[in-house]
Amino acid sequence: MKLRMLLPALLLAGCASTAAPPGTQVAGERLQQAVVPGTTTKAQLLATFGPTKNVVFDSGYEAWVYQSPAGGGRFAEFVVLIDPAGIVARTRTRAPALP
Numbered sequence: 001m002k003l004r005m006l007l008p009a010l011l012l013a014g015c016a017s018t019a020a021p022p023g024t025q026v027a028g029e030r031l032q033q034a035v036v037p038g039t040t041t042k043a044q045l046l047a048t049f050g051p052t053k054n055v056v057f058d059s060g061y062e063a064w065v066y067q068s069p070a071g072g073g074r075f076a077e078f079v080v081l082i083d084p085a086g087i088v089a090r091t092r093t094r095a096p097a098l099p
Contacts, residue, residue, distance in 0.1 A: 024052045024053065024066065024067055025066070025067045025068070025069060025075070026049050026066050026067075026068060026078070031049075031066055031068065031078045031091075032078075032091075032093070034048055034049075035078075035080060035088055035091055036088065037088050037089060037090055037091060038087065038088070038089075039087070039088070040087070040088040041086050041087055041088070042062070042082050042086040042087075042088075043086065045064065045080065045082075045088070049066065052064050052065060052066050053065045059084070060083070060084030061081060061082065061083060061084060061089070062081070062082040063079060063080070063081055063082075064079070064080040064082065065077055065078070065079050065080075066078045066080070068093075070095075070096040074096035074097065075096055076093060076094060076095055076096050077093070077094040078091065078092075078093050078094075079091065079092045079093075079094065
């Protein structure tokens with residue numbers, strides 16, 4: 001009986017403390033310094049920041065999105081466009097939405 005009550009509590013505790021995936025949240029300054037269009041590779045992004053949210057297009061391009069804490073529970077977005085050869089083509093920073 002005690003085990004049946006303990007298991008749901010442990011599962012809920014695990015959900016409540018689950019952190020964001022590695023690399024998803026990174027300081028904006030660190031991203032801007034480390035990611036250089038035309039130079040930085042997809043492998044370097046993975047090694048430096050870990051996996052993050054991404055979209056793969058039929059053309060072979062990929063868009064990766066990292067978040068940077070902006071205070072007040074808000075986040076700026078740092079979008080990285082990776083070309084089919086695995087090289088960063090462009091980056092863009094989007095300011096956090098106003099509350």
